[in-house]
């Protein structure tokens with residue numbers, strides 16, 4: 001029977017989300033229609049994640065659930081795509097015969113070939129990634145106000161805990177011309193905010209060996225008509241330099257927002273994690289960022305429970321958090337991942353200790369967020385309106401310039417006569433845990 005409808009599940013990071021958009025566009029071009037419920041789909045695609053144990057479990061659970069529609073539903077083709085087949089394709093094939101086809105991280109644009117019954121070569125355990133070309137189609141949802149742009153993929157670093165280089169291969173960048181063409185297309189489709197993502201965003205352009213760099217890209221994107229906000233994610237600490245910070249400071253559309261994943265701060269942990277820099281350099285990067293962009297909102301990510309971590313390492317991290325006052329912080333617990341330099345390293349930190357350290361970090365961060373949010377009350381900030389938050393249409397959900405999509409909390413705008421996509425200058429009137437409440441002052445041009 002002809003396959004007419006497709007349902008997507010997109011797991012993992014924003015880079016994976018972009019790959020899902022590319023798969024969706026390829027199947028729409030093939031004549032399939034997107035549906036938003038698995039029971040209505042002839043084809044189900046699960047774009048998986050597998051960088052740590054919990055992400056693998058979530059992907060397998062999702063595949064098992066979708067497999068029930070393969071057994072009893074309308075589904076005739078169940079596709080496992082992305083990082084799990086790329087990393088563990090052989091085991092997955094044996095463990096889940098319900099999966100009809102697998103697609104690695106190197107070929108999202110070729111998914112349509114599976115519809116014709118072809119299989120696409122996949123070498124599990126090798127690194128692969130996909131970079132859009134100027135003519136690569138990508139699904140854009142009408143009215144989507146904020147969109148991720150994957151400016152590079154893969155990573156050439158060797159952080160001891162990280163499986164990503166083994167899954168996505170070495171870092172490779174798109175050309176500025178290629179990224180700007182996509183930005184124009186997205187702005188024409190109504191996007192107001194472009195969120196730039198890669199594994200190692202600040203290393204953008206280095207592999208092109210022609211002087212291309214992130215600051216240069218930002219200058220070009222800042223000229224794209226219709227784009228109002230440009231946000232940069234995942235800046236590796238030792239790549240946060242004056243050239244980049246100057247561009248972020250001087251370009252009016254670039255958000256005063258610095259996402260700098262530090263992972264840890266103790267010298268022993270930074271060395272053991274092979275982060276390529278010590279505590280002094282890390283402190284130097286953060287201090288430089290604060291000096292050049294004093295108004296910037298700071299985000300970071302930390303990892304607890306890495307083999308050999310001591311209570312005093314954690315105390316050092318807690319002190320650094322108190323000194324730095326990150327506006328946003330995400331924390332992970334170490335997962336002993338096969339194929340990473342740290343795999344099987346001893347002494348392992350017990351699950352209980354790792355969990356207790358995670359809880360201490362998140363409890364401190366909650367207090368810091370509360371203090372930072374209370375300090376915003378009475379301040380005015382531009383807010384991008386994204387959705388209606390209540391039936392009456394008097395409360396809207398948005399994000400201020402210091403809130404990235406999906407990870408930093410939201411700002412509820414009350415007593416507003418606005419539309420999704422509007423950017424309005426608001427006065428912060430209250431805060432609730434990680435979220436804020438605001439009232440509009442005026443519409444911004």
Ligand code: SF4
Nearest residue numbers: 155157159162164199
């Ligand atoms: S920078 Fe380090 S943590 Fe980030 S993707 Fe690369 S190897 Fe992994």
